[in-house]
Amino acid sequence: MSEPVMLIDQPNNRGTLYAVVEQDERVAYFYLYPSELLTSKYSPRPCWLRNLQPAPEKKDVAAMKEGMAPMLQAAFCNHPQGKEPLEKERISIIWMEEGDGAAVLYDGEILGVIPGWSLYNDEHAVAYAADCIDAGETDRLMPLGKRGGNVMHERVDQAVAFWNEWTDETSQAWSVLQDKYIQSYEAVYGPILQYYAIDGGQWPPMALGKFEKDDIVYLFTLGMGIRPMPWVELLYSDRSPGFRRMELAMAVSKSDFTDKEIMAMAGLMSGLSDRPWKQVTWLGEGHTVSGEDLPAPFESVVLSAALYNGPVINLPEVYGDKVNLYWLSPITKLEREFAHFRPNAGYDLLEKMIHYNLNHVVRKRTELPFE
Template sequence: MSDPEILIEQANNRGTFYAAVEQDERAAYFYLYPNEVLSSKYSPRPCWLRNLQPAPETRDVAAMKEGMAPMLEVQFCNHPQGKEPLQRERLSIVWLPEGDSAAVLYDGEVLGAIPSWELYTGEKAGSYAADCIDASEHSMTFPLGTPETNQLYGRVKAAMAFWEDWSDDTSQAWGVLQEQFITAYEAQWGKVVKYFAIDGDQWPPMGLGWFEQNDVVYLATMGVSIRPMPMVELIYMEEAPGFRRMELAMALSRKDFSDAEIMELAAIISGLADKPWKQLTWLGEGHTVAAAELPAPFESVVLSTALYNGAALQLPLAYSDKVNLFWLSPITQLEREFAHHKPNGGYDLLEKMIDGQINHVVTKRNALTFE
């Protein structure tokens, strides 16, 4: 028995996961597997695609004992006598924009899909194959069904349209979005004073605008919301469209911070802008993140929309989703520990900050005290 042949392999946008189709004389499989950094946290996820030989009557335990990918049992596949081998030139891979799930296409049609729904729960992940017609209690592959019965078809179609938006003339797509955000920010804080690219010459394009009003410098990102954040759908389910896209901002008092200090703090925003996709995580209300750039006694930032007490700010939608603008506010070690004292403790910290007259404008304030 020869080793499986890799027919196609492709990394997601940040190289956190790889997608591959492998095939030997017996079966073809689609896999998602993590990069080396994430390999201790996530396991490879398989998706059976087709048998190339007659299907076994019972579970292919013998193959698994030999370390080979098992063929699917005869009652669960639509080709009991096997199918012809897959041809590499007819295969393509579509990553969902979050970067934690993907589908493989054959002649443009969905052949198999591995969603992210079970990735973060620690349980065995399920996958979906077009040639699967049923599944046993032991199976990790389920019928893909039809567009009417399985939402994955719609998600893959939307992902294909998303990548098409950015495939050729990305400068045009970015120019429109960039202008929408600058217009929204300028309506609140006046003309943009400075602009910085914070994408590191990687897709997607992301920028940071510098605005000034009433002795306050406003730093706000644009382009971060092009991608939905990983994990959010698992947590918020049907309400995910209201939480999966973000931009980041800081408001800094001119009386407390020099231009040089403001530039150092801007590095915090730049570093957080890509964090969800580099680390397969998400950012939301009350989350805290360590930040070495902060002046003592601060050592972390807390993210919040609730701290903002300025005039209503209307951000453009991103692919019909609401975009949340999270304000970064420095906190001390004791404040961070308070936020972590129980699940969702960040909300308690934000309440105490608001009660203490702390809002989105960052000053060199006194630390909160806790009884």
């Protein structure tokens, strides 16, 4: 038995996952593999694509015992006599906008899909194949079905349109969105004073805008919301459009902190701007993140929209989704530990902060009291 031949190997935008199509003389498969840094967190995900020989009548246990990819049973595929081998020149990969799921196309038509939410639960890892006609005894491989009958078709179409827009050299997508962001911030906090690119030359374009009003420096990100965050679709299901896009903000009192300290906080924001996609995670209300360069006694920040009590900032919608604006508020080690003592205790910390009249403006303060 010959070794499988790799037909395509393509990483996502941040190199956290790899999409691979392989085939031997019996069967073709599509896989998502985590990068080396994420192998302890995520497991590979397979998706059968087609049999190249007549299908077995029963589950291909013999192949699995030999460490080979199993063929799909005859009753579950639309070509029980087998199909011709895949040609690598006709294969392309489309990553979902989050970067955690992908589809393999053949001459532009979907062959298989591994959705991002399948990555996060080993017991419910699901893939969809165009040539599968029945899930059979397992729900690990599902029929892709026809358009209108499976939302995966729409999701792949959206991803194709998304990448076409952002790879089109004539596209004005960023300049239009950039202007909308700046106008939203300027409407509340006056003219932008400084604009810092924070994308490191990588797609997507992201920036940090600096504003000042009433002796307070305001820092806002622009461009994080272009990409929806991983995990959110699984966690929020139909409500995910309200939680999957975000920008960061920070308001720092100039009378409490030096310019150097304020720029260190800006550096923390810049580092956080790519975190969900570099680490395949998400950020939301009550989440905490450590920060080495914060002025003492602070050593972390908590994210919150609830702490904000200023004028309404009307951020633009992005691809029809709400963009959440989370304010960063520095916290001490003890406060962070309080936010982690049980699930969702970050909300408890925010309630305590609000109780003690803390809001989105960062000032020097004493540690919150804990009994």
